[in-house]
Amino acid sequence: MTPFMNNLEVESYLKHELLRNTEACHESQIDKLLSWLCTAPKFTTFRVNTLVSTVDEVCEILAHHLYKQAAAHGNYPEIYNVTVHPKLPDTIVIGSMDKANIRPQGKEVIVDATCGAAVLRGAHVFAPGVMGMPAGIHCGDTVSVFADIVGQCKKGFQKPYAQGSRMFLGIGVVRMERKQLYAKDLKPAGVAIEMTATISGCPVIGANCLPSNLALLQNLPSIVCGHVLSPLQNEIILDMCAAPGNKTSHLAMLMGDQGIIIALDKTKSKVNNIVKRCQQFSLHSVHTFVCDSTKTIQKVADPCDPKERHNLVLQGPPFRPESFDRILLDAPCSALGQRPQLANRITVNQLRSYPPLQRKLFHSAVSLLKPGGTLVYSTCTVTVDENEGLVLWALEHFLNLELVPAEPLLGGPGLRRSGLTEEQRQCVQKFCPPIVGDDCDTDTVGFFIACFRKKMQFL
Numbered sequence: 001m002t003p004f005m006n007n008l009e010v011e012s013y014l015k016h017e018l019l020r021n022t023e024a025c026h027e028s029q030i031d032k033l034l035s036w037l038c039t040a041p042k043f044t045t046f047r048v049n050t051l052v053s054t055v056d057e058v059c060e061i062l063a064h065h066l067y068k069q070a071a072a073h074g075n076y077p078e079i080y081n082v083t084v085h086p087k088l089p090d091t092i093v094i095g096s097m098d099k100a101n102i103r104p105q106g107k108e109v110i111v112d113a114t115c116g117a118a119v120l121r122g123a124h125v126f127a128p129g130v131m132g133m134p135a136g137i138h139c140g141d142t143v144s145v146f147a148d149i150v151g152q153c154k155k156g157f158q159k160p161y162a163q164g165s166r167m168f169l170g171i172g173v174v175r176m177e178r179k180q181l182y183a184k185d186l187k188p189a190g191v192a193i194e195m196t197a198t199i200s201g202c203p204v205i206g207a208n209c210l211p212s213n214l215a216l217l218q219n220l221p222s223i224v225c226g227h228v229l230s231p232l233q234n235e236i237i238l239d240m241c242a243a244p245g246n247k248t249s250h251l252a253m254l255m256g257d258q259g260i261i262i263a264l265d266k267t268k269s270k271v272n273n274i275v276k277r278c279q280q281f282s283l284h285s286v287h288t289f290v291c292d293s294t295k296t297i298q299k300v301a302d303p304c305d306p307k308e309r310h311n312l313v314l315q316g317p318p319f320r321p322e323s324f325d326r327i328l329l330d331a332p333c334s335a336l337g338q339r340p341q342l343a344n345r346i347t348v349n350q351l352r353s354y355p356p357l358q359r360k361l362f363h364s365a366v367s368l369l370k371p372g373g374t375l376v377y378s379t380c381t382v383t384v385d386e387n388e389g390l391v392l393w394a395l396e397h398f399l400n401l402e403l404v405p406a407e408p409l410l411g412g413p414g415l416r417r418s419g420l421t422e423e424q425r426q427c428v429q430k431f432c433p434p435i436v437g438d439d440c441d442t443d444t445v446g447f448f449i450a451c452f453r454k455k456m457q458f459l
């Protein structure tokens with residue numbers, strides 16, 4: 001099985017792209033990549049709000065919660081390994097259990113592929129994701145949950161779904177019945193099936209596992225990204241594509257909530273999510289604006305007193321060139337690194353649309369960065385054009401930029417023969433096969449991080 005089982009055009013695009021760029025990359029490695037993308041990472045990571053708690057305290061709360069939950073589900077004594085990451089002092093890692101032997105029980109419920117992927121990462125089933133549920137299921141019943149991996153299941157479907165079209169995910173207890181899910185004019189929300197065990201063995205993380213201001217469920221490479229940017233107290237930071245604000249909130253915590261973070265996103269409803277994320281953690285240093293970040297530069301800018309920089313950026317976009325000490329460009333991307341990919345419907349045209357947008361955003365970033373400043377570019381995808389290709393292009397076009405090691409380096413190097421020199425490959429970090437392993441740094445989502453410094457003086 002591959003995530004592109006219904007999308008051979010994209011699969012062959014990816015194969016062609018990786019093979020063209022890396023003669024050393026054999027087809028078998030690409031198959032390995034595709035099957036890696038189909039499975040869920042074996043580790044769950046939380047980033048702790050270090051402004052209000054310590055990682056040890058949160059570790060203890062999580063471990064206690066998971067122990068109690070396992071006992072309530074009759075899985076006693078089941079103990080998850082909850083530890084602090086050895087190199088990321090604000091990160092908690094929870095290993096999975098071996099649950100490969102779980103078998104279907106009770107009637108079958110079908111959820112859509114997006115919901116199915118979330119379930120394999122440890123989520124409960126939320127009402128909008130439930131596609132098919134047979135009649136006669138009642139609250140409290142134990143059911144088997146399957147994902148629709150062909151995208152053909154109609155909302156409200158009642159019959160058993162064809163074998164080859166579904167994938168078994170795990171077992172759960174029904175909390176919403178058909179009448180609550182499918183009644184006319186109803187937009188149901190909330191948990192429809194409380195998962196008790198999934199084949200991925202990830203801990204099931206419900207809303208009640210922690211007080212919401214203590215920590216955030218976040219993929220490990222996304223946490224690394226904040227540490228690579230490494231913002232300092234009282235600096236002026238720009239987060240160009242910030243919604244829903246997960247990395248923004250990390251940056252604010254790293255700065256002790258002292259300084260200015262300008263968080264932009266082009267969609268208003270998404271900017272509202274950044275605001276909610278900052279309220280969740282009571283952050284005051286973040287200032288949000290709805291804005292197309294390709295159009296953020298003030299055309300005619302009079303010279304200004306550097307002391308005025310604070311007041312000027314707070315007025316919002318457009319900004320004067322060289323306004324920011326550090327910039328995060330967590331770019332919109334094809335998101336192929338999001339594991340597990342159960343059914344991917346991206347088209348080749350969509351894949352091709354990302355690099356031009358990423359370059360436009362990068363142009364703005366370079367202009368807005370002050371000399372000596374740091375720019376971190378990241379994506380949650382695995383294509384060469386959006387990652388190593390972007391770095392190559394940037395180094396060719398911006399002679400005032402230098403590539404610096406994206407430390408702390410937890411991922412592997414950039415792809416061989418992608419055009420990057422050996423030294424440049426070692427500066428970036430890529431979370432993706434062929435570097436795979438059984439630890440939390442390698443068995444994670446696909447991701448890419450590059451770090452640039454703007455030269456102080458460019459002659």
Ligand SMILES: C[S@@+](CC[C@H](N)C(=O)[O-])C[C@H]1O[C@@H](n2cnc3c(N)ncnc32)[C@H](O)[C@@H]1O
Nearest residue numbers: 241242243244245246247265266292293330332
């Ligand atoms: C990868 S997501 C960002 C995730 C975010 N950094 C986080 O960690 O929570 C990319 C975001 O870029 C936004 N976006 C896309 N094009 C944009 C543009 N031209 N200007 C600003 N934001 C844009 C999307 O709305 C999306 O929210």
